Amino acid sequence: MFKDIKVAIIGLSGQSIFLNVDEFHKPGETITAKELFIEPGGKGYNQAACLLKLGARVSYLSSIGDDEYGKACFDYLNQQKAKLYFKKTQSKTALATILTNRDGDNQVTVFRGASEKINLNHLNDFKKEIISSDILLLTLEPNLEVVEEAIKIAKANGVMVILNPAPFNKEFKLYDMCDVIIPNEIEAKDIFGLSPTSDFKKEIDNVIKTTYFKENFKKVIITIGNKGSLLIDNEETFHINGLKVNTIDTTGAGDVFNASFAYFYANTNDLKIAAHYANIAAAVSTTQKHVLNSLPSLEEILSYKQI
Numbered sequence: 047m048f049k050d051i052k053v054a055i056i057g058l059s060g061q062s063i064f065l066n067v068d069e070f071h072k073p074g075e076t077i078t079a080k081e082l083f084i085e086p087g088g089k090g091y092n093q094a095a096c097l098l099k100l101g102a103r104v105s106y107l108s109s110i111g112d113d114e115y116g117k118a119c120f121d122y123l124n125q126q127k128a129k130l131y132f133k134k135t136q137s138k139t140a141l142a143t144i145l146t147n148r149d150g151d152n153q154v155t156v157f158r159g160a161s162e163k164i165n166l167n168h169l170n171d172f173k174k175e176i177i178s179s180d181i182l183l184l185t186l187e188p189n190l191e192v193v194e195e196a197i198k199i200a201k202a203n204g205v206m207v208i209l210n211p212a213p214f215n216k217e218f219k220l221y222d223m224c225d226v227i228i229p230n231e232i233e234a235k236d237i238f239g240l241s242p243t244s245d246f247k248k249e250i251d252n253v254i255k256t257t258y259f260k261e262n263f264k265k266v267i268i269t270i271g272n273k274g275s276l277l278i279d280n281e282e283t284f285h286i287n288g289l290k291v292n293t294i295d296t297t298g299a300g301d302v303f304n305a306s307f308a309y310f311y312a313n314t315n316d317l318k319i320a321a322h323y324a325n326i327a328a329a330v331s332t333t334q335k336h337v338l339n340s341l342p343s344l345e346e347i348l349s350y351k352q353i
Contacts, residue, residue: 052103054179057090058161058187059108060140061115096305098126105175107131115139135163150293289329298337303328
């Protein structure tokens, strides 16, 4: 049913330190964590791991330090048989701390470290992987000049571009060259210039009628947590309801959504079907702690709910 697909990814790789707490800090407060867990991660890294779990072939460009954390990043994806383009630098490998409260919500702080060192020379070594891929899957974690040049390479060679515009960067301008963008609600408000307190579902009809939207965006999927996702295809909108699951940890759910969407969209070329399966994958991932342990298999996703 599902064909062999290849995805090229450029992303941040680092060590993730998970701390479980009852409640998040109040200003000036010191709290005690109830659990500590460490594993490799990063948006692009998690997406690569998820696609490998689904059965896709993955080529991955990233930068790490020559240290213990960098070795851990390399070893895991290498064991999963990713085609790795890890560039070692003198900088320390990236690091993220993830606080998760009793409701499964999280707060993440990232030190980009060596991942800031990915440059156009590194991209030139990776160019052939982009050209030979079905999809180029990107976030805005790498340096902007690298992201933008990668998009240009992909489009010049007929490769689909899917962008998760996180973290939001107001300097990024190539939305019109992306086939699908997948922001969360906060990022979507930043992209479309809406107030942080606005109700996006009520504002969306006005947004998609603007000249800015029509000239710059093809297909947009806004992920809205346990409420599901909102699809925009030209001037048509469609809401996919969230799934009711026993949420334990939401860390990485957005990465799972993006990777799963890329996999199913490459296989079906149907925005709704791909988003539906991605919704399932992201929801299932929240029922387990941390990220790598929570990545769903293709069988889990397909068996959860048939379309």
